[in-house]
Amino acid sequence: MTNLVSVRDLRVSFRLGKTRISEAVRGVSFEVPENSTVALVGESGSGKSVSAMSIVRLLPDNAIVDPASRIDFGGRDLLTAPIDRLRSIRGKDITVVFQEPMSSLNPVFTVGFQIAEVLRLHLGLSSKQAADRVVELMTEVGIPEPKARVDAYPHELSGGQQQRVMIAMSIACEPKLLIADEPTTALDVTVQRQILELIARLQDKHRMSVLFISHDLGVVGEIADHVVVMREGRVRETGPVASIFSDPKDSYTKALLACRPRLDVKPKRLPVIDDFMAGGGRPIVVTENRVARPQEAKPLIEAKGLSKIYRLKTGLFARKSVPAVQEASFSLWRGRTLGVVGESGSGKTTIGMLLMRLVEATTGEVTFDGTDLLKLTDAQMMAFRRRIQIIFQNPYASLNPRFTVGQILTEPMKIHGIGSSDSDRFERAVSLARRVGMPADSVHKYPHEFSGGQRQRIAIARCLSMQPEVLICDESVSALDVSVQATVLNLLLDLQDEFSMSYLFISHDLAVVKYMADDMLVMHEGAIVERGSAEAIYDSPQHEYTRKLLRSIPTGYRAAS
Amino acid sequence: MAAIAETAIAEEPTRSQGVWSAAWRRLRQDRIGVFCLGVVVAFMVMILLATVGAIAGGWQLEKGVPYAHPTFLGERENVEAKSVDLAAPKGPPVDISDIDPLAPKYDEWKKRAKEIQVSSPPRSETLPFGADRWGRDVLAKSIKGAQISIFVGVFAAVMATCIGTVLGATAGYFGGRAGDFLEWVYNVFTAIPNILLIFAFAAVVGRGIDTVIVILGLTGWTGIYRLVRAEYIKHSSREYVRAAQAIGASHAARMFVHILPNVSHVILVQLSLLVVAFIKSEVILSFLGLGVPIEMVSWGTMLAEAQTELVIGKWWQLASATLFMAVFLTAFSLLTDALRDALDPKLR
Numbered sequence: 001m002t003n004l005v006s007v008r009d010l011r012v013s014f015r016l017g018k019t020r021i022s023e024a025v026r027g028v029s030f031e032v033p034e035n036s037t038v039a040l041v042g043e044s045g046s047g048k049s050v051s052a053m054s055i056v057r058l059l060p061d062n063a064i065v066d067p068a069s070r071i072d073f074g075g076r077d078l079l080t081a082p083i084d085r086l087r088s089i090r091g092k093d094i095t096v097v098f099q100e101p102m103s104s105l106n107p108v109f110t111v112g113f114q115i116a117e118v119l120r121l122h123l124g125l126s127s128k129q130a131a132d133r134v135v136e137l138m139t140e141v142g143i144p145e146p147k148a149r150v151d152a153y154p155h156e157l158s159g160g161q162q163q164r165v166m167i168a169m170s171i172a173c174e175p176k177l178l179i180a181d182e183p184t185t186a187l188d189v190t191v192q193r194q195i196l197e198l199i200a201r202l203q204d205k206h207r208m209s210v211l212f213i214s215h216d217l218g219v220v221g222e223i224a225d226h227v228v229v230m231r232e233g234r235v236r237e238t239g240p241v242a243s244i245f246s247d248p249k250d251s252y253t254k255a256l257l258a259c260r261p262r263l264d265v266k267p268k269r270l271p272v273i274d275d276f277m278a279g280g281g282r283p284i285v286v287t288e289n290r291v292a293r294p295q296e297a298k299p300l301i302e303a304k305g306l307s308k309i310y311r312l313k314t315g316l317f318a319r320k321s322v323p324a325v326q327e328a329s330f331s332l333w334r335g336r337t338l339g340v341v342g343e344s345g346s347g348k349t350t351i352g353m354l355l356m357r358l359v360e361a362t363t364g365e366v367t368f369d370g371t372d373l374l375k376l377t378d379a380q381m382m383a384f385r386r387r388i389q390i391i392f393q394n395p396y397a398s399l400n401p402r403f404t405v406g407q408i409l410t411e412p413m414k415i416h417g418i419g420s421s422d423s424d425r426f427e428r429a430v431s432l433a434r435r436v437g438m439p440a441d442s443v444h445k446y447p448h449e450f451s452g453g454q455r456q457r458i459a460i461a462r463c464l465s466m467q468p469e470v471l472i473c474d475e476s477v478s479a480l481d482v483s484v485q486a487t488v489l490n491l492l493l494d495l496q497d498e499f500s501m502s503y504l505f506i507s508h509d510l511a512v513v514k515y516m517a518d519d520m521l522v523m524h525e526g527a528i529v530e531r532g533s534a535e536a537i538y539d540s541p542q543h544e545y546t547r548k549l550l551r552s553i554p555t556g557y558r559a560a561s
Numbered sequence: 562m563a564a565i566a567e568t569a570i571a572e573e574p575t576r577s578q579g580v581w582s583a584a585w586r587r588l589r590q591d592r593i594g595v596f597c598l599g600v601v602v603a604f605m606v607m608i609l610l611a612t613v614g615a616i617a618g619g620w621q622l623e624k625g626v627p628y629a630h631p632t633f634l635g636e637r638e639n640v641e642a643k644s645v646d647l648a649a650p651k652g653p654p655v656d657i658s659d660i661d662p663l664a665p666k667y668d669e670w671k672k673r674a675k676e677i678q679v680s681s682p683p684r685s686e687t688l689p690f691g692a693d694r695w696g697r698d699v700l701a702k703s704i705k706g707a708q709i710s711i712f713v714g715v716f717a718a719v720m721a722t723c724i725g726t727v728l729g730a731t732a733g734y735f736g737g738r739a740g741d742f743l744e745w746v747y748n749v750f751t752a753i754p755n756i757l758l759i760f761a762f763a764a765v766v767g768r769g770i771d772t773v774i775v776i777l778g779l780t781g782w783t784g785i786y787r788l789v790r791a792e793y794i795k796h797s798s799r800e801y802v803r804a805a806q807a808i809g810a811s812h813a814a815r816m817f818v819h820i821l822p823n824v825s826h827v828i829l830v831q832l833s834l835l836v837v838a839f840i841k842s843e844v845i846l847s848f849l850g851l852g853v854p855i856e857m858v859s860w861g862t863m864l865a866e867a868q869t870e871l872v873i874g875k876w877w878q879l880a881s882a883t884l885f886m887a888v889f890l891t892a893f894s895l896l897t898d899a900l901r902d903a904l905d906p907k908l909r
Contacts, residue, residue, distance in 0.1 A: 356807055358803060358807060385807065385808065385809040386809070389807060389808070390807050392803065393800075394800055397800040397801060398800040398801050398803070398804045399801055399804070400801045400805070400819050400822075400823070401801075401823065401906065401907065402822035402823055402905075402906060404583075411805075411808065412808040412809070415808060415809045415814075416808075416809060446906040446907070448906065448907050459804070462804070462808065466808065
C-alpha cells in the first residue's frame with residue numbers, strides 16, 4: 001500500500017504577542033495510506049487539528065511552520081509549494097469538512113449554488129452541467145428530495161443535512177484525501193451515526209483516503225483503519241485500529257480508553273489520566289461497584305404535569321404554540337441522581353430551567369419539600385434558590401470574566417447572608433476552592449486563566465457555597481475533554497456522598513448518564529417517553545426511540561464484528 | 562509582570578482585588594496610559610488654577626500691541642499695529658479755527674485732560690504665543706478657554722453617557738414594554754434634526770455654560786443608548802448572567818455589577834468620542850451665539866475669531882487653540898483606550 005500523504009517531523013508554533021511563541025505541534029510524523037481512513041485522536045490542545053490543517057496550509061497568519069518539516073503529497077512538498085499550486089489542490093485533491101456545518105456554509109447562498117461553485121472552479125463545468133451534477137451529489141450524500149433542496153438556504157436544513165451538504169461539496173471533485181475535522185461533534189448522536197456511515201460508505205465507494213480528526217475514541221474505533229494518538233503536540237502512539245484498542249502500548253492511550261464511562265460497568269470512581277501517567281503504567285483501578293442511595297419515603301422534588309409552551313408571533317394576530325416541554329412528571333429523591341437524556345430540542349434543558357424558575361412554566365406544579373415552587377413570589381423564591389443550584393454546560397460562558405474567582409465564590413454568600421463577615425466569607429471561598437481541587441491562590445485569579453475543567457470546578461464551588469440540596473447539572477461535562485470529564489464526574493460523585501445532594505443530571509451523552517444516574521428519563525420532542533431505573537432502561541428499553549438512541553452510541557472498536 | 566502580580570497579592574493577603582483596583586494596577590503598567598493620564602491631570606490642574614484665578618486671570622488685559630507676534634517670530638514688521646498711525650491724515654495741518662465753533666474750548670479741554678492721570682501700560686511688541694486683534698495674550702486666552710471648553714466637553718459627555726447607559730441598560734436588559742417605551746423616546750429624539758433640538762432647548766433654558774452642558778447632555782445620549790442597549794440584549798442572555806440569576810442576584814446587581822464591567826469598553830470609547838464631539842459642538846454653538854457668553858472665552862470662540870485673522874495671515878490664535886485642543890483630546894482618547902484595556906482582565 002503506497003502512502004498518499006506523509007507528514008515528516010512537522011513542527012508548528014504560534015506567535016503570541018511580540019515575544020511569546022507557543023509550540024502547538026512538536027515533531028509529528030504520520031502517513032495516510034491510499035484508500036484508507038486514518039484517525040488523529042487527542043484532547044483539545046493536542047495539535048491534531050493544526051497537524052491536519054498544515055496539509056492544506058489552512059493555518060492562522062501567526063503560525064510559523066518549521067522549515068525542516070515536510071508534507072509529501074504526490075511527490076511534492078506541500079509546505080513549500082507555491083500558493084497557486086496549493087489552490088488547485090485545495091478543494092479538488094484534498095478537501096475539508098469542518099466541525100460546525102452551520103458556520104461553514106455561507107448563509108446568503110443556496111446550498112446548490114455552493115456545491116456548484118466547487119464544480120465550476122475546479123472542473124470548469126458550465127452552469128447547466130454543474131446543476132445536474134449537484135443533484136447527483138445531493139442524492140449520493142442522502143439528502144431527501146434533492147431537486148427541491150437545491151434551492152434551499154443553509155438555515156432551512158437541519159444540522160445533519162447541512163453536514164451532508166458540506167460532504168457533498170468535498171466529494172464533488174473526487175478528491176484523493178478528505179480531511180474531516182470533528183465532523184460529528186456538533187451533531188446529535190443519532191445523526192452522528194448516519195454521518196459516520198455516510199463517510200465510511202463514500203470512502204469505500206470513491207476509494208479515497210480520509211483523515212478523520214476526533215476526540216472521541218468510540219467514534220474513531222468504528223471508522224478508522226489506522227489511529228494516531230496525539231498529546232501536547234506529539235504522537236504518543238500509532239498503529240492499526242485493532243492493536244490500539246485491544247493492546248495499547250502507551251500509558252496515555254490506555255488512560256484515554258479507560259477514563260470514558262462504559263455502559264457495562266459502574267465503578268465507584270472513574271480512572272483518570274493521572275492514575276496511568278503517574279503509576280508507571282500500572283493504574284489503580286477501582287473495581288468496586290457504586291451503590292445507589294436507597295429511596296426515601298417521600299421524594300425531595302416532585303414535578304407534576306410540567307409544561308412550557310412558547311407562543312410565537314407568526315402574523316398580526318396569528319400565534320403558533322411551540323411546546324418545549326409537555327406534561328412532564330417526575331420525582332427526585334434525596335441523595336440520588338435523576339438522569340435526563342435526549343437530543344437537542346427534546347426539552348431536557350428547559351426542565352432544569354423550569355425547576356430553577358429561570359424560565360416560567362406554563363402549567364404544572366413543582367413540589368419541593370412540601371412547597372409549590374412555581375407559586376412563590378420572587379422574594380419567597382430567594383430562600384429556595386439557595387437550595388436548588390445549577391451548573392451550566394459551558395464553563396467558558398458561565399463565569400463572569402470580570403470577576404476574580406474569589407468574587408465569584410463570595411457573591412452568593414453575600415446575597416444569602418452566609419458567613420459573618422467579608423473575611424469569613426473569603427476564608428470559606430478559599431476552602432471551597434481547595435475542596436474542588438483548585439489551588440488556594442486561585443481566588444485571586446480570573447476565570448480566563450484556567451482551563452475548561454478548572455472553570456467547571458469553580459462553577460461547582462460557586463454552587464457549593466450555598467450548600468444546596470439539589471444540583472442541576474445541565475450538560476455540565478459535555479464541553480470538557482474525556483480525561484477532564486472523568487475527574488469532574490468523580491468530583492461530583494464525591495460531593496454527592498459528602499453532602500448527600502440530589503442531582504438532576506441532564507446530558508445528551510448516554511454513557512455519562514448511564515454512569516451517573518440512578519433513575520432516568522428519556523425525552524423526545526418535549527415529552528418524557530420512558531422512565532425507570534438506569535439499569536432497566538439500558539438493559540431492556542421499552543420505547544422505540546430509546547432503542548434507536550441506544551443503538552446510536554458509538555461502540556468503539558469491536559474485533560471481527 | 563508576574564512579580565508585580567505577586568507583590569500585589571502579597572500586599573492584600575485576605576482580600577481579593579476589586580475590578581477597579583485591579584484595573585488601576587494594570588493601568589500603571591501601560592506607559593502610554595500613564596503618560597496620557599499625566600497630561601490629562603496636568604490639564605485638570607491648569608483648569609483648577611484658572612478657575613480660582615491663579616493663572617490666566619488677566620486674559621482680558623490688552624498686554625500687547627494688536628496682533629503682537631509670537632516671541633519666537635521675533636521683531637518682524639507688524640503692519641496692523643501701525644495701521645492706527647497710517648490712518649492719520651497726511652500733509653500739513655490746515656488751520657480751521659476761525660470756522661470751528663469749538664475752537665476756543667480746545668485749550669481748556671487740553672488743560673483739564675492733563676489733570677487726569679492716564680496710565681496706559683506699555684504694550685509689548687511680542688508675546689509668547691502672540692496677541693489677538695485687541696492685543697490680548699493668546700496664551701492666557703488658550704488657558705482660560707481650556708477651562709470652559711474642557712468643562713463643557715467633559716461634563717456634557719459624562720452626562721450624555723450616564724443617560725445613555727442607564728436608559729440603554731434598562732431597555733436592553735428588561736426589553737418588553739420598558740424597552741418599547743425607551744425606543745419610542747429614542748425615536749422622537751433622533752427624528753428631530755439635532756441642531757433644531759439644540760435651538761429648542763436653548764430657547765427654553767436661556768444662555769450660559771450650564772445651559773450648553775445640559776443641552777449637549779440631553780441631546781447627545783442617543784448613540785450611546787443604542788450601543789449599550791445592543792450590548793445588554795446580547796449579555797443578558799449569556800450564561801454568566803443566568804448563573805447570577807440562579808444564585809439569586811437582583812436585577813440591579815445583574816445589570817450593573819455583572820454586565821456593566823463587561824460592556825464598559827463600549828461606554829468608554831463612546832465617552833472619549835463624545836468629549837471630542839462636544840468640544841466641537843460647543844464651537845458651533847458659540848459661533849451661532851447659543852454657546853458661551855460674550856464675556857468668556859473658549860477654544861470655540863477663539864477658533865471663530867481665528868477665521869477673520871487667518872485671512873490677514875495672523876495664524877497664531879488658531880494654532881494655539883488647535884494645539885491645546887489636539888494635545889488634550891489625543892491624551893484623553895488614549896487614556897480612555899488604556900482604561901478600556903486595563904478594565905479587561907484578559908489583556909495583560
